[in-house]
Amino acid sequence: MAKRTLYGTVIVTYRCNARCNMCDCFKDPTRPDEEITLEDIRKLPEMAFTNITGGEPFIRQDIPDIVRELYKKSDRIVISTNGYFTDRIIALCREFPKVGIRISIEGLQATNDAIRGIPDGFNRGYRTLKTLVEMKHPDVGFGMTVQDMNCEDLVPLYNIANDMGMEFATATLHNSFYFRKTDNRIDDKYKVAQNFEKLINELLRSKSPKKWFRAYFNHGLINYIYGNKKEIAEYKAIREKGVPVKPITIREPGAPEEVHTIQDDETDKAAEEEFLIHPTHDTGSIWYMVISFFLPILGLIAALLFKKFRHTRNYKMCRKGAIAGFILIGVILLVFLLLLWRVVA
Numbered sequence: 048m049a050k051r052t053l054y055g056t057v058i059v060t061y062r063c064n065a066r067c068n069m070c071d072c073f074k075d076p077t078r079p080d081e082e083i084t085l086e087d088i089r090k091l092p093e094m095a096f097t098n099i100t101g102g103e104p105f106i107r108q109d110i111p112d113i114v115r116e117l118y119k120k121s122d123r124i125v126i127s128t129n130g131y132f133t134d135r136i137i138a139l140c141r142e143f144p145k146v147g148i149r150i151s152i153e154g155l156q157a158t159n160d161a162i163r164g165i166p167d168g169f170n171r172g173y174r175t176l177k178t179l180v181e182m183k184h185p186d187v188g189f190g191m192t193v194q195d196m197n198c199e200d201l202v203p204l205y206n207i208a209n210d211m212g213m214e215f216a217t218a219t220l221h222n223s224f225y226f227r228k229t230d231n232r233i234d235d236k237y238k239v240a241q242n243f244e245k246l247i248n249e250l251l252r253s254k255s256p257k258k259w260f261r262a263y264f265n266h267g268l269i270n271y272i273y274g275n276k277k278e279i280a281e282y283k284a285i286r287e288k289g290v291p292v293k294p295i296t297i298r299e300p301g302a303p304e305e306v307h308t309i310q311d312d313e314t315d316k317a318a319e320e321e322f323l324i325h326p327t328h329d330t331g332s333i334w335y336m337v338i339s340f341f342l343p344i345l346g347l348i349a350a351l352l353f354k355k356f357r358h359t360r361n362y363k364m365c366r367k368g369a370i371a372g373f374i375l376i377g378v379i380l381l382v383f384l385l386l387l388w389r390v391v392a
């Protein structure tokens with residue numbers, strides 16, 4: 048069978064139980080008879096990775112059938128959800144233990160529920176996450192889309208993620224086809240950027256090189272929020288003066304829409320990939336490389352296992368360490384043989 052290389056997204060519905068302030072899909076839902084069918088799925092090409100998204104995918108009662116059908120043609124499946132339908136999600140994960148689940152939580156309880164427009168949304172999402180962690184589901188993560196309303200919850204949510212031993216992925220408010228909106232924007236850029244800085248400081252304080260890279264990524268999101276060099280320079284000037292955080296509007300209401308550039312698209316794509324592609328335990332810790340260096344055979348076995356389970360970051364670390372370890376052993380052997388040859392000769 049030819050190697051599967053395609054990455055695809057299957058939008059199974061535009062219906063949603065939530066009423067998020069950054070998404071209009073609930074105003075324009077699909078009718079069930081308009082949505083993708085199992086027959087359609089059978090016609091899709093073979094894929095290496097498939098993201099199932101919506102709307103809220105678990106609003107469809109036949110989601111297990113969709114996943115079953117997609118597994119015939121996709122090596123890896125990750126479902127993006129607001130986590131509300133706990134029982135359906137847990138039942139699906141029991142049936143498909145390898146399926147990835149990414150739950151978006153938009154802030155602590157009050158903030159999340161205000162943004163989502165559904166009472167109990169936070170508790171339901173959190174309960175789903177906690178249950179999945181308790182049942183040791185291998186591929187689960189959560190993230191938030193940062194905006195004016197929830198930026199102050201960034202660090203508290205990051206702490207919750209740490210307590211649960213999970214990765215915490217961030218993206219910023221943006222406009223997209225699946226949000227069905229064109230007027231999403233951050234008004235108080237300074238306040239949002241300052242909260243990103245708090246998160247960056249927390250990430251840099253950690254002992255994990257991976258989190259240092261995440262800090263760098265989040266720093267990029269500040270640049271994305273400001274959008275151009277002039278605004279970034281203005282932010283730096285305000286920041287250096289130590290201006291306290293308060294609600295301000297940098298872009299006047301009624302100002303023309305900012306043009307969506309290729310760079311914006313790349314930032315969105317990076318945020319989505321960060322959120323979707325890596326399983327929770329795929330940390331890419333530097334220790335995998337160190338241990339593989341000193342124990343290269345073990346490192347090689349670990350690399351093969353990580354590759355099999357698509358923990359690509361861990362796989363790369365083990366592979367690097369094992370290769371370096373084998374090179375060192377090769378050099379030592381060569382020197383030893385040369386010395387032996389000289390003694391014998």
Ligand code: SF4
Nearest residue numbers: 063065067070102129
């Ligand atoms: S952002 Fe997600 S959860 Fe919120 S309304 Fe849109 S599809 Fe539903």
